[in-house]
Amino acid sequence: xxxxxxxxxxxxxxxxxxxxxxxxxxxxxxxxxxxxxxxxxxxxxxxxxxxxxxxxxxxxxxxxxxxxxxxxxxxxxxxxxxxxxxxxxxxxxxxxxxxxxxxxxxxxxxxxxxxxxxxxxxxxxxxxxxxxxxxxxxxxxxxxxxxxxxxxxxxxxxxxxxxxxxxxxxxxxxxxxxxxxxxxxxxxxxxxxxxxxxxxxxxxxxxxxxxxxxxxxxxxxxxxxxxxxxxxxxx
Amino acid sequence: xxxxxxxxxxxxxxxxxxxxxxxxxxxxxxxxxxxxxxxxxxxxxxxxxxxxxxxxxxxxxxxxxxxxxxxxxxxxxxxxxxxxxxxxxxxxxxxxxxxxxxxxxxxxxxxxxxxxxxxxxxxxxxxxxxxxxxxxxxxxxxxxxxxxxxxxxxxxxxxxxxxxxxxxxxxxxxxxxxxxxxxxxxxxxxxxxxxxxxxxxxxxxxxxxxxxxxxxxxxxxxxxxxxxxxxxxxxxxxxxxxxxxxxxxxxxxxxxxxxxxx
Numbered sequence: 307x308x309x310x311x312x313x314x315x316x317x318x319x320x321x322x323x324x325x326x327x328x329x330x331x332x333x334x335x336x337x338x339x340x341x342x343x344x345x346x347x348x349x350x351x352x353x354x355x356x357x358x359x360x361x362x363x364x365x366x367x368x369x370x371x372x373x374x375x376x377x378x379x380x381x382x383x384x385x386x387x388x389x390x391x392x393x394x395x396x397x398x399x400x401x402x403x404x405x406x407x408x409x410x411x412x413x414x415x416x417x418x419x420x421x422x423x424x425x426x427x428x429x430x431x432x433x434x435x436x437x438x439x440x441x442x443x444x445x446x447x448x449x450x451x452x453x454x455x456x457x458x459x460x461x462x463x464x465x466x467x468x469x470x471x472x473x474x475x476x477x478x479x480x481x482x483x484x485x486x487x488x489x490x491x492x493x494x495x496x497x498x499x500x501x502x503x504x505x506x507x508x509x510x511x512x513x514x515x516x517x518x519x520x521x522x523x524x525x526x527x528x529x530x531x532x533x534x535x536x537x538x539x540x541x
Numbered sequence: 542x543x544x545x546x547x548x549x550x551x552x553x554x555x556x557x558x559x560x561x562x563x564x565x566x567x568x569x570x571x572x573x574x575x576x577x578x579x580x581x582x583x584x585x586x587x588x589x590x591x592x593x594x595x596x597x598x599x600x601x602x603x604x605x606x607x608x609x610x611x612x613x614x615x616x617x618x619x620x621x622x623x624x625x626x627x628x629x630x631x632x633x634x635x636x637x638x639x640x641x642x643x644x645x646x647x648x649x650x651x652x653x654x655x656x657x658x659x660x661x662x663x664x665x666x667x668x669x670x671x672x673x674x675x676x677x678x679x680x681x682x683x684x685x686x687x688x689x690x691x692x693x694x695x696x697x698x699x700x701x702x703x704x705x706x707x708x709x710x711x712x713x714x715x716x717x718x719x720x721x722x723x724x725x726x727x728x729x730x731x732x733x734x735x736x737x738x739x740x741x742x743x744x745x746x747x748x749x750x751x752x753x754x755x756x757x758x759x760x761x762x763x764x765x766x767x768x769x770x771x772x773x774x775x776x777x778x779x780x781x782x783x784x785x786x787x788x789x790x791x792x793x794x795x796x797x798x799x800x801x802x803x
Contacts, residue, residue: 328645393721393760399738399753403558472632479635486738486749496641500728506645510638517633 330503342495342505347512349409349490353481354516357413358474361420368421369428370454382425390422394480398487412481412489419480420473427469431462464535467528471521478517482509562750565737573745580737580744585755592733592759595651596723599658600716607663608708611670615704616696624671631664636722640729649729661722662715669711673704702776709771716767720760724752734759 324331335343368386372378389397397415405411435458443457485493495509564570569581614620640657647653677700685699724735734755737748744751772780 330645391717391761391764392757393717393724395721395724395735395738396753396757396760399749400757403555403750475629475633479633482635482637493635493637496637497728500641500644503645506638506641510635510642513635513638514633521633 325502325504328502330507335504335508343508343512346490346492346495346509347516350478350481350492350513350516352409353412353416353484353489353491354474354477354520357416357420358470358477360413361417361424361473362470364417365421365424365428369425369432372425372429373432379429386422386425389418394419394483395486398483398489402487407488409489411487412484412491415487416477416480416484420477423473423476424469427465427472428462431465432458434465435461463532464528467524467532471524474520474524475517478513478520482513558746558750559754562747562754565744565747565751566755572743574743580751585734585751588732588734588736589755589759591731592720592723592726592756595655595726595731595733596658596716596719596763598655599719600662602655603659603662603666603715603719604712606659607667608670611667612674612696612701612704615671615674616692616700618675620671624668628664628668631661636661636718637725640722640725644729651731654723654726654729654731658719658722662719665711665714665718666708669707669714670704673707673711674700676707677703703779705771705775706779709767709775712771713764713767716763717760720763721756724756
């Protein structure tokens, strides 16, 4: 019995020598993945997808309004652009007195960041539709509403998805700073001990990996829903 | 009635927190850990100095490296793949992760923070310089060559002035990113304005808020300084009207201007 205990202890110690030296320890990372990294990683995914989805919806509304009423472009642009220029760490903290520490504050700040990216890309997409195309659509009797949903928006899809790609990769990176709003995410893993290589490397790799995977998914979506662009390239 | 009362209390609480943070910037107080005075104008001026110093060194090095490369690639009309990939990779590597990796493998210190910030500044400067030169009308370049200008003259007298607005917006993006990211410098022992944010156990509740206010103000000022400097070196006829400038403003990439990065 004593023998067995002694053995167990020795093994633990050898296993932890790499950890004790703050090294990069693949065995340790694999063994502790679900305890140390999975939670923050899942939080990070939430901190990316939820703000992107909300930002997409809100900016979509703003862009449609501005597209209909041209004078709104300036104010919307100025407002969303202002949030975009405030440093992200500062924004996370400046929101704390209003919304308190936690996931809500993190998501709220990240939504404010995506707004400008989405708004600009939606608007560029809608504005790039050739006037002749719109005239033709009106000529065959489409109402303004039909024109928007059947002609303008489908033609704006490439710009909209380009905006989605940029907003998504940017949000993955900024979500690493949501730890300053007490919202969790992979930033927690980096900040809890910056000298522990295993933590820092794993968190960074997960961050970059998440950005790459999401980017490729949107790229695949883009190819799937805009077949005409591929045809044009093929010619 | 009761609800209105609670709301007024909440507003009051928020205002109090902000005032407390501003007071920490102006006058020193005893640290949470006791015995030492922290905060106050003197300390915040020192943090601001360090903040601007590390940001300035990083931006200076990044400009010296990325601007010539971007201009050259644009001038020779090659390396599009390099210019675009650099900006895409730059966007998906989180600044905190980058600094974390540097601390873990290269250690702490002013030089390492400056190097991380420099890496953050390179992509927007390089890409915008490249795109700026590339988008110059080829006919204009041909006309310049026809007048007998050498490659260097074309670059200096034609391409560079015409690319100035885009180069400036790349510099603004880099400046905002660098000054904002310098906030996490204290993690690597470089005492920037992030100090009261990261060491909130010393500075108390007001610390992060005070640091955040200072960082936000410094970043907006730095952005405007680069905008004005860029405007001064841009030929008059090429200056953007204020509404166009807003459009290229803190400036986000779209498909058409695909290479401008956030």
